[in-house]
Amino acid sequence: MEPSDRIRPTLWELFFNFAMVGLFGFGGVMPWARQMMVDRRQWVDEAEFAELLTTGQFFPGPNIGNISIIYGRRQQGLAGAWVSIVGLYLFPTIVTILAGFAYTRWWNVYAVQQVFGAVMPIATGLMLGTTLRLLHGMPRNVHTLVVFVITFVLTGLLVLPLWMVLLICIPLSLALSYLTPGVRASHGEA
Template identity: 45%
Template sequence: MTAHTIHEISPAAASSNEVNICGAPPVPTSFALFKAFFFIGLTGFGGVLPWARRMLVERLGWLTNREFAELLPLAQLLPGPNVANIATVLGRQYRGAKGAAMAVFGLYLAPTVITIGIGYAYARWGHAPITAHLFAGLMPAATGLVIATVLKLVTSLPRGAASIVLVAATFIAIAIMKIPLLIVLAVLGPLGTLFMLRRARKE
Protein backbone atom coordinates (compact mmCIF):
# COMPACT_ATOMS: atom_id res chain seq x y z
CA MET A 1 0.00 0.00 0.00
CA THR A 2 1.38 3.41 -0.89
CA ALA A 3 1.98 6.07 1.68
CA HIS A 4 -0.95 8.15 0.47
CA THR A 5 -3.48 5.33 0.25
CA ILE A 6 -4.82 6.04 3.73
CA HIS A 7 -4.08 8.90 6.07
CA GLU A 8 -1.56 7.79 8.66
CA ILE A 9 -3.12 8.29 12.10
CA SER A 10 -0.99 8.23 15.22
CA PRO A 11 -2.44 6.96 18.53
CA ALA A 12 -2.37 10.50 19.90
CA ALA A 13 -4.24 11.87 16.92
CA ALA A 14 -6.76 9.08 17.11
CA SER A 15 -7.96 10.34 20.46
CA SER A 16 -9.08 13.65 18.98
CA ASN A 17 -11.91 14.46 16.61
CA GLU A 18 -10.51 17.83 15.57
CA VAL A 19 -9.39 18.58 12.05
CA ASN A 20 -5.62 18.38 11.76
CA ILE A 21 -3.39 21.12 10.45
CA CYS A 22 -3.30 19.53 6.99
CA GLY A 23 -7.04 20.02 6.62
CA ALA A 24 -7.85 16.31 6.84
CA PRO A 25 -11.35 15.34 7.98
CA PRO A 26 -11.92 14.61 11.67
CA VAL A 27 -10.72 11.22 12.86
CA PRO A 28 -13.89 9.10 13.17
CA THR A 29 -14.85 7.50 16.44
CA SER A 30 -15.60 3.79 16.65
CA PHE A 31 -19.31 4.61 16.71
CA ALA A 32 -18.92 6.82 13.63
CA LEU A 33 -17.28 3.89 11.84
CA PHE A 34 -20.16 1.67 12.90
CA LYS A 35 -22.77 4.17 11.67
CA ALA A 36 -21.07 4.75 8.33
CA PHE A 37 -20.72 1.09 7.47
CA PHE A 38 -24.16 0.29 8.89
CA PHE A 39 -25.62 2.79 6.42
CA ILE A 40 -23.49 1.30 3.62
CA GLY A 41 -24.80 -2.18 4.41
CA LEU A 42 -28.37 -0.95 4.80
CA THR A 43 -28.48 0.91 1.49
CA GLY A 44 -26.21 -1.35 -0.55
CA PHE A 45 -28.97 -3.06 -2.52
CA GLY A 46 -27.64 -4.31 -5.84
CA GLY A 47 -24.03 -4.17 -4.66
CA VAL A 48 -22.37 -2.50 -1.69
CA LEU A 49 -19.32 -1.14 -3.53
CA PRO A 50 -21.04 1.89 -5.18
CA TRP A 51 -22.54 2.97 -1.86
CA ALA A 52 -19.27 2.41 -0.03
CA ARG A 53 -17.48 4.72 -2.43
CA ARG A 54 -20.21 7.36 -2.20
CA MET A 55 -20.17 7.31 1.59
CA LEU A 56 -16.40 7.16 2.17
CA VAL A 57 -15.33 9.48 -0.65
CA GLU A 58 -18.17 11.87 -1.48
CA ARG A 59 -20.05 12.24 1.81
CA LEU A 60 -17.53 11.69 4.62
CA GLY A 61 -14.28 12.50 2.83
CA TRP A 62 -12.38 9.78 4.72
CA LEU A 63 -10.77 8.78 1.42
CA THR A 64 -10.09 10.61 -1.80
CA ASN A 65 -11.17 9.09 -5.09
CA ARG A 66 -7.55 8.13 -5.78
CA GLU A 67 -7.12 6.56 -2.32
CA PHE A 68 -10.29 4.52 -2.72
CA ALA A 69 -9.14 3.34 -6.15
CA GLU A 70 -5.81 2.25 -4.64
CA LEU A 71 -7.38 0.57 -1.61
CA LEU A 72 -9.84 -1.44 -3.70
CA PRO A 73 -7.19 -3.66 -5.39
CA LEU A 74 -5.75 -4.49 -1.96
CA ALA A 75 -9.23 -5.43 -0.75
CA GLN A 76 -9.70 -7.60 -3.82
CA LEU A 77 -6.41 -9.41 -3.28
CA LEU A 78 -7.27 -10.29 0.32
CA PRO A 79 -9.67 -13.16 1.07
CA GLY A 80 -13.25 -12.18 1.84
CA PRO A 81 -15.69 -9.57 0.47
CA ASN A 82 -14.11 -6.39 -0.87
CA VAL A 83 -16.09 -3.91 1.22
CA ALA A 84 -15.60 -5.97 4.39
CA ASN A 85 -11.85 -5.78 3.79
CA ILE A 86 -12.09 -2.02 3.28
CA ALA A 87 -14.06 -1.73 6.53
CA THR A 88 -11.40 -3.73 8.35
CA VAL A 89 -8.51 -1.67 6.99
CA LEU A 90 -10.15 1.69 7.68
CA GLY A 91 -11.41 0.69 11.11
CA ARG A 92 -7.98 -0.63 12.09
CA GLN A 93 -6.26 2.45 10.73
CA TYR A 94 -8.41 4.90 12.66
CA ARG A 95 -9.37 3.06 15.87
CA GLY A 96 -7.37 -0.13 16.02
CA ALA A 97 -8.92 -3.56 16.50
CA LYS A 98 -12.05 -2.07 18.09
CA GLY A 99 -12.60 0.20 15.10
CA ALA A 100 -12.17 -2.70 12.68
CA ALA A 101 -14.65 -4.82 14.63
CA MET A 102 -17.21 -1.99 14.84
CA ALA A 103 -16.93 -1.21 11.12
CA VAL A 104 -17.37 -4.83 10.06
CA PHE A 105 -20.19 -5.39 12.56
CA GLY A 106 -22.00 -2.31 11.27
CA LEU A 107 -21.54 -3.44 7.66
CA TYR A 108 -23.07 -6.88 8.22
CA LEU A 109 -25.77 -6.10 10.80
CA ALA A 110 -28.53 -4.79 8.53
CA PRO A 111 -27.90 -7.18 5.58
CA THR A 112 -27.96 -10.17 7.94
CA VAL A 113 -31.34 -9.22 9.41
CA ILE A 114 -32.79 -8.31 6.00
CA THR A 115 -31.49 -11.47 4.33
CA ILE A 116 -32.99 -13.68 7.03
CA GLY A 117 -36.36 -11.99 6.46
CA ILE A 118 -36.10 -12.25 2.67
CA GLY A 119 -35.03 -15.89 2.97
CA TYR A 120 -38.14 -16.62 4.97
CA ALA A 121 -40.30 -14.80 2.42
CA TYR A 122 -38.61 -16.56 -0.50
CA ALA A 123 -39.20 -19.94 1.08
CA ARG A 124 -42.92 -19.16 1.10
CA TRP A 125 -43.41 -17.17 -2.12
CA GLY A 126 -40.23 -17.77 -4.11
CA HIS A 127 -41.96 -19.75 -6.85
CA ALA A 128 -44.64 -17.14 -7.52
CA PRO A 129 -44.47 -15.52 -11.01
CA ILE A 130 -44.27 -12.03 -9.51
CA THR A 131 -41.05 -12.99 -7.72
CA ALA A 132 -39.36 -13.96 -10.97
CA HIS A 133 -40.38 -10.63 -12.53
CA LEU A 134 -39.08 -8.78 -9.48
CA PHE A 135 -35.62 -10.34 -9.73
CA ALA A 136 -35.54 -9.77 -13.50
CA GLY A 137 -36.26 -6.09 -12.94
CA LEU A 138 -33.56 -5.71 -10.31
CA MET A 139 -30.75 -7.07 -12.49
CA PRO A 140 -30.42 -4.03 -14.81
CA ALA A 141 -30.39 -1.67 -11.84
CA ALA A 142 -27.65 -3.68 -10.10
CA THR A 143 -25.61 -3.77 -13.30
CA GLY A 144 -25.99 -0.02 -13.73
CA LEU A 145 -24.67 0.62 -10.22
CA VAL A 146 -21.53 -1.39 -10.93
CA ILE A 147 -20.94 0.34 -14.27
CA ALA A 148 -21.39 3.79 -12.70
CA THR A 149 -18.80 2.97 -10.02
CA VAL A 150 -16.34 1.67 -12.61
CA LEU A 151 -16.64 4.86 -14.64
CA LYS A 152 -15.94 7.00 -11.56
CA LEU A 153 -12.91 4.91 -10.63
CA VAL A 154 -11.54 5.12 -14.17
CA THR A 155 -11.14 8.87 -13.79
CA SER A 156 -8.61 8.31 -11.01
CA LEU A 157 -6.36 6.04 -13.08
CA PRO A 158 -2.91 7.33 -14.05
CA ARG A 159 -2.97 8.89 -17.49
CA GLY A 160 -1.10 6.99 -20.17
CA ALA A 161 -1.25 4.20 -22.69
CA ALA A 162 0.01 1.63 -20.18
CA SER A 163 -3.07 2.11 -17.97
CA ILE A 164 -5.40 1.63 -20.94
CA VAL A 165 -3.53 -1.51 -21.99
CA LEU A 166 -3.71 -2.98 -18.47
CA VAL A 167 -7.43 -2.26 -18.17
CA ALA A 168 -8.13 -3.76 -21.58
CA ALA A 169 -5.96 -6.81 -20.85
CA THR A 170 -7.73 -7.40 -17.54
CA PHE A 171 -11.17 -7.18 -19.17
CA ILE A 172 -10.21 -9.51 -22.00
CA ALA A 173 -8.58 -12.04 -19.66
CA ILE A 174 -11.53 -12.22 -17.25
CA ALA A 175 -14.62 -11.44 -19.33
CA ILE A 176 -13.67 -13.07 -22.63
CA MET A 177 -10.95 -15.65 -21.96
CA LYS A 178 -12.45 -16.67 -18.57
CA ILE A 179 -9.04 -16.85 -16.90
CA PRO A 180 -9.29 -17.20 -13.09
CA LEU A 181 -9.05 -13.88 -11.26
CA LEU A 182 -6.13 -15.01 -9.09
CA ILE A 183 -4.01 -15.80 -12.14
CA VAL A 184 -4.88 -12.49 -13.80
CA LEU A 185 -3.93 -10.54 -10.69
CA ALA A 186 -0.72 -12.55 -10.26
CA VAL A 187 0.37 -11.60 -13.79
CA LEU A 188 -1.02 -8.12 -14.37
CA GLY A 189 -0.61 -6.90 -10.79
CA PRO A 190 3.21 -6.94 -10.85
CA LEU A 191 3.17 -5.42 -14.34
CA GLY A 192 1.03 -2.53 -13.10
CA THR A 193 3.30 -2.07 -10.09
CA LEU A 194 6.38 -2.02 -12.30
CA PHE A 195 4.75 0.58 -14.54
CA MET A 196 3.98 2.84 -11.57
CA LEU A 197 7.52 2.49 -10.19
CA ARG A 198 9.06 3.44 -13.51
CA ARG A 199 6.69 6.38 -13.82
CA ALA A 200 7.50 7.58 -10.28
CA ARG A 201 11.24 7.48 -11.05
CA LYS A 202 10.75 9.58 -14.15
CA GLU A 203 8.78 12.17 -12.22
Protein backbone atom coordinates in the same frame (compact mmCIF):
# COMPACT_ATOMS: atom_id res chain seq x y z
CA MET B 1 -8.26 17.93 1.08
CA GLU B 2 -5.08 16.25 2.28
CA PRO B 3 -5.44 12.97 4.25
CA SER B 4 -3.85 14.65 7.29
CA ASP B 5 -6.53 17.40 7.17
CA ARG B 6 -9.43 14.96 7.42
CA ILE B 7 -11.23 14.32 10.67
CA ARG B 8 -10.79 10.73 11.79
CA PRO B 9 -14.18 9.02 12.16
CA THR B 10 -15.12 7.75 15.61
CA LEU B 11 -16.01 4.12 16.28
CA TRP B 12 -19.69 5.07 16.29
CA GLU B 13 -19.35 6.91 12.94
CA LEU B 14 -17.60 3.90 11.40
CA PHE B 15 -20.29 1.54 12.67
CA PHE B 16 -23.24 3.76 11.73
CA ASN B 17 -22.02 4.73 8.25
CA PHE B 18 -21.03 1.20 7.25
CA ALA B 19 -24.36 -0.04 8.67
CA MET B 20 -26.20 2.43 6.44
CA VAL B 21 -24.14 1.26 3.46
CA GLY B 22 -25.12 -2.31 4.26
CA LEU B 23 -28.78 -1.39 4.75
CA PHE B 24 -29.18 0.62 1.54
CA GLY B 25 -26.75 -1.34 -0.62
CA PHE B 26 -29.30 -3.60 -2.29
CA GLY B 27 -28.02 -4.92 -5.59
CA GLY B 28 -24.44 -3.93 -4.87
CA VAL B 29 -22.84 -2.31 -1.86
CA MET B 30 -19.72 -0.93 -3.54
CA PRO B 31 -21.43 2.11 -5.14
CA TRP B 32 -22.98 3.05 -1.80
CA ALA B 33 -19.69 2.61 0.03
CA ARG B 34 -17.89 4.76 -2.50
CA GLN B 35 -20.56 7.45 -2.29
CA MET B 36 -20.46 7.44 1.52
CA MET B 37 -16.67 7.41 1.85
CA VAL B 38 -15.78 9.78 -1.02
CA ASP B 39 -18.77 12.07 -1.69
CA ARG B 40 -20.71 12.39 1.56
CA ARG B 41 -18.22 11.91 4.41
CA GLN B 42 -15.07 12.77 2.42
CA TRP B 43 -13.11 10.26 4.47
CA VAL B 44 -11.04 9.48 1.35
CA ASP B 45 -10.68 10.88 -2.15
CA GLU B 46 -11.11 8.95 -5.42
CA ALA B 47 -7.48 7.81 -5.52
CA GLU B 48 -7.53 6.63 -1.90
CA PHE B 49 -10.78 4.73 -2.49
CA ALA B 50 -9.26 3.09 -5.57
CA GLU B 51 -6.25 2.10 -3.47
CA LEU B 52 -8.53 0.63 -0.77
CA LEU B 53 -10.45 -1.29 -3.43
CA THR B 54 -7.25 -2.58 -5.01
CA THR B 55 -5.94 -3.72 -1.64
CA GLY B 56 -9.32 -5.25 -0.76
CA GLN B 57 -9.37 -7.23 -4.01
CA PHE B 58 -6.01 -8.74 -3.21
CA PHE B 59 -7.39 -10.57 -0.15
CA PRO B 60 -9.97 -13.35 -0.14
CA GLY B 61 -13.56 -12.47 0.65
CA PRO B 62 -15.92 -9.73 -0.47
CA ASN B 63 -14.09 -6.58 -1.58
CA ILE B 64 -16.37 -4.27 0.38
CA GLY B 65 -15.87 -6.29 3.56
CA ASN B 66 -12.11 -6.04 3.09
CA ILE B 67 -12.37 -2.29 2.44
CA SER B 68 -14.36 -1.76 5.64
CA ILE B 69 -11.83 -3.77 7.67
CA ILE B 70 -8.79 -2.03 6.15
CA TYR B 71 -10.25 1.45 6.51
CA GLY B 72 -11.63 0.84 10.01
CA ARG B 73 -8.26 -0.55 11.11
CA ARG B 74 -6.41 2.47 9.72
CA GLN B 75 -8.70 4.87 11.52
CA GLN B 76 -9.42 3.23 14.87
CA GLY B 77 -7.24 0.13 15.12
CA LEU B 78 -8.63 -3.33 15.71
CA ALA B 79 -11.82 -1.92 17.26
CA GLY B 80 -12.37 0.16 14.11
CA ALA B 81 -11.99 -2.92 11.93
CA TRP B 82 -14.54 -4.81 14.05
CA VAL B 83 -17.20 -2.10 14.21
CA SER B 84 -16.87 -1.39 10.47
CA ILE B 85 -17.37 -5.00 9.41
CA VAL B 86 -20.13 -5.66 11.98
CA GLY B 87 -21.91 -2.48 10.86
CA LEU B 88 -21.56 -3.41 7.21
CA TYR B 89 -23.05 -6.89 7.62
CA LEU B 90 -25.60 -6.33 10.41
CA PHE B 91 -28.61 -5.28 8.33
CA PRO B 92 -27.85 -7.44 5.27
CA THR B 93 -27.69 -10.48 7.54
CA ILE B 94 -31.06 -9.68 9.09
CA VAL B 95 -32.64 -8.85 5.72
CA THR B 96 -31.21 -12.00 4.09
CA ILE B 97 -32.56 -14.24 6.83
CA LEU B 98 -36.01 -12.64 6.52
CA ALA B 99 -35.84 -12.79 2.71
CA GLY B 100 -34.96 -16.48 2.95
CA PHE B 101 -38.13 -17.10 4.92
CA ALA B 102 -40.17 -15.01 2.44
CA TYR B 103 -38.52 -16.74 -0.53
CA THR B 104 -39.52 -20.19 0.65
CA ARG B 105 -43.04 -18.99 1.41
CA TRP B 106 -43.84 -16.85 -1.67
CA TRP B 107 -41.38 -17.75 -4.45
CA ASN B 108 -44.12 -19.37 -6.56
CA VAL B 109 -45.88 -15.99 -6.84
CA TYR B 110 -45.15 -14.52 -10.28
CA ALA B 111 -44.82 -10.92 -9.00
CA VAL B 112 -42.11 -11.97 -6.53
CA GLN B 113 -40.16 -13.64 -9.34
CA GLN B 114 -40.45 -10.46 -11.43
CA VAL B 115 -39.13 -8.28 -8.61
CA PHE B 116 -36.05 -10.46 -8.22
CA GLY B 117 -35.51 -10.39 -12.00
CA ALA B 118 -35.77 -6.59 -12.07
CA VAL B 119 -32.92 -6.19 -9.58
CA MET B 120 -30.24 -7.55 -11.95
CA PRO B 121 -30.04 -4.57 -14.36
CA ILE B 122 -30.12 -2.16 -11.43
CA ALA B 123 -27.20 -3.92 -9.73
CA THR B 124 -25.29 -4.01 -13.01
CA GLY B 125 -25.85 -0.30 -13.58
CA LEU B 126 -24.67 0.53 -10.06
CA MET B 127 -21.48 -1.46 -10.54
CA LEU B 128 -20.84 0.12 -13.96
CA GLY B 129 -21.31 3.60 -12.47
CA THR B 130 -18.81 2.82 -9.72
CA THR B 131 -16.35 1.45 -12.28
CA LEU B 132 -16.58 4.65 -14.33
CA ARG B 133 -15.93 6.77 -11.23
CA LEU B 134 -12.93 4.61 -10.31
CA LEU B 135 -11.59 5.07 -13.85
CA HIS B 136 -11.80 8.82 -13.31
CA GLY B 137 -9.45 8.55 -10.31
CA MET B 138 -6.83 6.38 -12.06
CA PRO B 139 -3.50 7.93 -13.08
CA ARG B 140 -3.49 8.91 -16.75
CA ASN B 141 -0.44 7.23 -18.27
CA VAL B 142 0.44 4.43 -20.66
CA HIS B 143 1.42 2.08 -17.84
CA THR B 144 -2.01 2.33 -16.22
CA LEU B 145 -3.83 1.98 -19.56
CA VAL B 146 -1.85 -1.14 -20.53
CA VAL B 147 -2.49 -2.84 -17.17
CA PHE B 148 -6.18 -1.84 -17.29
CA VAL B 149 -6.68 -3.24 -20.81
CA ILE B 150 -4.84 -6.48 -20.06
CA THR B 151 -6.80 -6.95 -16.83
CA PHE B 152 -10.06 -6.34 -18.70
CA VAL B 153 -9.13 -8.87 -21.40
CA LEU B 154 -8.08 -11.49 -18.86
CA THR B 155 -11.19 -11.11 -16.69
CA GLY B 156 -13.86 -9.89 -19.10
CA LEU B 157 -13.02 -11.78 -22.28
CA LEU B 158 -10.92 -14.77 -21.26
CA VAL B 159 -12.73 -15.15 -17.90
CA LEU B 160 -9.62 -16.22 -16.00
CA PRO B 161 -9.92 -16.69 -12.24
CA LEU B 162 -8.83 -13.73 -10.11
CA TRP B 163 -5.75 -15.47 -8.71
CA MET B 164 -4.46 -16.04 -12.25
CA VAL B 165 -5.14 -12.43 -13.24
CA LEU B 166 -3.25 -11.24 -10.15
CA LEU B 167 -0.31 -13.55 -10.92
CA ILE B 168 -0.09 -12.02 -14.39
CA CYS B 169 -0.97 -8.38 -13.73
CA ILE B 170 0.93 -7.63 -10.52
CA PRO B 171 4.37 -8.50 -11.95
CA LEU B 172 3.42 -6.79 -15.22
CA SER B 173 2.35 -3.63 -13.40
CA LEU B 174 5.52 -3.62 -11.29
CA ALA B 175 7.71 -4.11 -14.37
CA LEU B 176 5.94 -1.38 -16.30
CA SER B 177 6.18 1.05 -13.39
CA TYR B 178 9.91 0.35 -13.18
CA LEU B 179 10.38 0.81 -16.93
CA THR B 180 8.19 3.91 -17.22
CA PRO B 181 10.21 6.98 -16.13
CA GLY B 182 7.12 9.17 -15.53
CA VAL B 183 5.59 6.61 -13.18
CA ARG B 184 8.85 6.21 -11.21
CA ALA B 185 9.27 9.97 -10.95
CA SER B 186 5.74 10.38 -9.58
CA HIS B 187 6.69 8.00 -6.76
CA GLY B 188 9.80 9.96 -5.83
CA GLU B 189 12.36 7.85 -7.70
CA ALA B 190 14.86 9.11 -10.24
